[in-house]
Amino acid sequence: MQDTKDQVIFTIVAVIIILLFLGVLFLVMLFYYNNKKGQMSKEQQLMKATFEKQLLESKLEIQEQTFDMISQEIHDNVGQILSLAKVQLGIMEQRHTFEEDLVSNVKESISQAMTELRDIAKSLSSERMQLLSLPESIAQEIRRINRSGIIKATVSVEGVEKNIPDQQKLITFRMVQEGFQNIIKHAGASEIKVSIRYLEESLHISIFDNGAGFNPEEELKKREGLGLQNILRRASLIGGKANIVSRPGEGTTLEIQIAYA
Amino acid sequence: MHIAWFEYFQIACLVVALYCFRGLRACSLLAFIPLLVIVNVTEFTGINYRMFGWESNYLTYNLYLLASTPFYFFIAGKMLFLTGKETFVFYTVCILCMILISVNFFFIQGQFHFNTYSLVLFDIMTIVFSSLSLVRLTILDQQELNFAREPFFWINSVNLLFGLITLVILGLQEYILINHIEIAHKTLYNAIMPSVNAIVYAGYSYAFILCRTQRIR
Numbered sequence: 110m111q112d113t114k115d116q117v118i119f120t121i122v123a124v125i126i127i128l129l130f131l132g133v134l135f136l137v138m139l140f141y142y143n144n145k146k147g148q149m150s151k152e153q154q155l156m157k158a159t160f161e162k163q164l165l166e167s168k169l170e171i172q173e174q175t176f177d178m179i180s181q182e183i184h185d186n187v188g189q190i191l192s193l194a195k196v197q198l199g200i201m202e203q204r205h206t207f208e209e210d211l212v213s214n215v216k217e218s219i220s221q222a223m224t225e226l227r228d229i230a231k232s233l234s235s236e237r238m239q240l241l242s243l244p245e246s247i248a249q250e251i252r253r254i255n256r257s258g259i260i261k262a263t264v265s266v267e268g269v270e271k272n273i274p275d276q277q278k279l280i281t282f283r284m285v286q287e288g289f290q291n292i293i294k295h296a297g298a299s300e301i302k303v304s305i306r307y308l309e310e311s312l313h314i315s316i317f318d319n320g321a322g323f324n325p326e327e328e329l330k331k332r333e334g335l336g337l338q339n340i341l342r343r344a345s346l347i348g349g350k351a352n353i354v355s356r357p358g359e360g361t362t363l364e365i366q367i368a369y370a
Numbered sequence: 371m372h373i374a375w376f377e378y379f380q381i382a383c384l385v386v387a388l389y390c391f392r393g394l395r396a397c398s399l400l401a402f403i404p405l406l407v408i409v410n411v412t413e414f415t416g417i418n419y420r421m422f423g424w425e426s427n428y429l430t431y432n433l434y435l436l437a438s439t440p441f442y443f444f445i446a447g448k449m450l451f452l453t454g455k456e457t458f459v460f461y462t463v464c465i466l467c468m469i470l471i472s473v474n475f476f477f478i479q480g481q482f483h484f485n486t487y488s489l490v491l492f493d494i495m496t497i498v499f500s501s502l503s504l505v506r507l508t509i510l511d512q513q514e515l516n517f518a519r520e521p522f523f524w525i526n527s528v529n530l531l532f533g534l535i536t537l538v539i540l541g542l543q544e545y546i547l548i549n550h551i552e553i554a555h556k557t558l559y560n561a562i563m564p565s566v567n568a569i570v571y572a573g574y575s576y577a578f579i580l581c582r583t584q585r586i587r
Contacts, residue, residue, distance in 0.1 A: 121558060128534040135501065136527055139508045143515055146508075205477055250436060 151166045163346050164276075170339060171283050178290070179229060186225045186257075194218035228253045242270055243312075244305050246282050251303065254289060261300050262289075267272070268307030271369055277347045281367055284340050284351065289362045291336055296320025296361060311349075314365040322360050325353040340365075371421060376564040377413050379571040384410055386575040393582030397521055398448040402574070405441040408434060428484045435488050436475055439468060442492075443531055446499040449522045450506060490541045495532035500526040521577035521584070528573035535566050 197215045201208065231249060241249070242267045251262040273281070284305075292298050298320030306313040329337055336351060340363065344351035348368055355361035384406040387394060394400050412434035419427035443464040452460050471488040479485045503526045507515065517523045539546070539559055546558045553561045 114549065114551060117549065118553060118558070119461050119543065121546075122553075123550070125535055125562070127532060128538065132531050132534045135530070136504070139504055140517060143508050143517060 123291045160346070163342075167280065167339075167343055167346055171280075174287070182225070183227050187229075190222040190225065191220050192261055194222070197279060226254075228256070243273060243278050243282060244270065246278075247285055247303060247305065247314075250286060250289060251301075254293070254301065260293065260298060262303065263301070264303040264305065266305045266307075271307050271312070273312065273367070274370065277367060280343050280347050281312075281349075281365065284343050284365060285316065287336055292316075292318045292320060292361075296322075298360070311366050311368045314361040314367075316365075317360060319360045322355045322357045324357065325355050329353075371418055374383050374413070374417055374564060376567040376571075377410070377417070379568045379575075380406065380410050380413055383571040383575045383578075386578050390578040390582035392579060393580075393584065397581040397584070399445060399521075399525075399578075401444050401448075402578070403442050405438055405445070406574075408438050408441070412438075421521075426482065429481050432475055432481055432485045432488075435485055435492060436471060439471055439492055440464075442496065443467070443499075443530060445525075448504065449503045449526060450499065463495075467491060484543055485544060486541055489543075490537060493533045493537040493541070497537070500529040500533065504530070519580055519584075521580040524573050524577040524580065528570045532566060532570045535562065539563060 194215050197218065201211050201215075244264070248264050251264050254260055254262045265322055289301070292301055296318050298318035300319045302317045304313075304315045304317075306315075327338070329341075340353075341351045344365055344367070350366045352364045352366075353361065354364065384403070387403050387406055391400075391403075394402060415422065415432045416427040416434075419430060424430075428538070435565055447460055447464070450456070450460065454462070469545060470491060471485070473484050474488045503522065507520065507522055516522070539562055543559060545551075551558050558560060
């Protein structure tokens with residue numbers, strides 16, 4: 110009889126301990142889950158802060174490059190044209206004559222300088238960038254390049270245009286602009302072909318030039334390769350990819366892939 | 371007149387609840403005050419039933435179950451942060467439980483027989499509601515919670531553990547008494563329940579203090 114009672118007590122106590130264990134296990138699991146959630150939330154916050162920092166750095170870099178570009182454009186184009194107009198006016202002054210041809214040349218030079226200035230302003234305005242679609246902005250940039258007469262640039266668009274957030278659009282456009290700058294400065298190319306393809310899940314932009322080409326791996330290691338590094342970094346910043354395919358003497362292709370947000 | 375040692379925890383808990391009145395109101399836990407009054411009165415009369423000339427204290431505990439359950443359910447509902455349809459389902463389940471407990475009290479086990487069916491049902495509901503509340507607190511809240519400073523966590527944790535223990539002990543209460551199942555010359559109930567009660571009411575008291583400090587912050 111005592112044995113049976115002992116067995117009953119043992120069973121009851123065992124059941125209580127098991128239930129208690131399950132209860133405590135449940136609480137421990139909640140603790141664990143809560144800690145994991147906390148860790149994940151901290152990591153997310155850190156990632157967000159890093160992203161914002163990188164974005165800010167990128168914006169500052171873009172701003173700096175933009176200032177360089179303005180200075181260069183004013184010096185190389187507008188400055189030259191206005192100098193020419195000044196020389197033409199100087200000739201008129203020396204000759205003490207009013208030649209219609211010369212006046213019309215001066216007027217043409219000034220109007221060309223104004224067009225150049227307008228183009229620079231357009232290409233720099235991020236507000237305008239927001240109003241235009243990405244292909245439109247790239248097409249406008251291409252028209253500007255073509256006007257110089259040194260390089261022949263073309264653009265083709267495939268697929269149905271999809272909406273890209275302004276931040277992504279601006280950074281993508283600046284990457285394309287940087288690509289164009291690299292071609293104009295270093296490639297010695299006579300032709301640029303830009304292809305914009307709106308695929309199902311991402312946007313593909315490829316910029317081909319028939320210039321001198323180079324070894325991308327070597328170039329990326331050099332300090333001078335900062336422009337290329339910037340393109341790659343900016344692509345990853347907006348969740349995209351950039352790839353440079355080039356060999357000496359065979360031209361260069363810059364491929365940019367941006368996933369839709 | 372006798373006051374069991376664990377009753378001091380219950381009395382202290384009531385005092386703390388009154389002291390933290392505003393904190394409890396801010397956390398929508400004011401229902402704890404009448405509940406603790408019922409608990410204290412029940413325990414006092416339940417332990418001293420002979421003083422009143424009663425043969426058993428079952429009626430006291432059965433009445434306690436009938437009177438305290440709506441308060442427990444109401445508090446559980448507050449801690450579950452119910453919305454829309456959930457409120458309807460929750461209160462429907464609670465009303466059904468209350469009907470079953472009342473039917474058991476009046477017609478099935480009766481008033482002078484310990485209402486084990488009601489108690490088991492109540493314990494099951496306590497376990498389910500406190501588990502749901504803990505899960506909701508942990509999973510649905512976007513922010514990481516500091517459990518040590520979360521009053522709802524303490525209340526639900528002690529409710530869950532109390533429910534799991536009492537489910538067995540009080541569910542088998544009659545069997546334990548009839549068969550004189552004892553540990554160290556004490557009935558299983560007397561050996562385990564006082565400590566469990568002390569832990570539960572200490573847990574409640576701590577939660578009330580947290581309610582007060584949270585309100586101040």
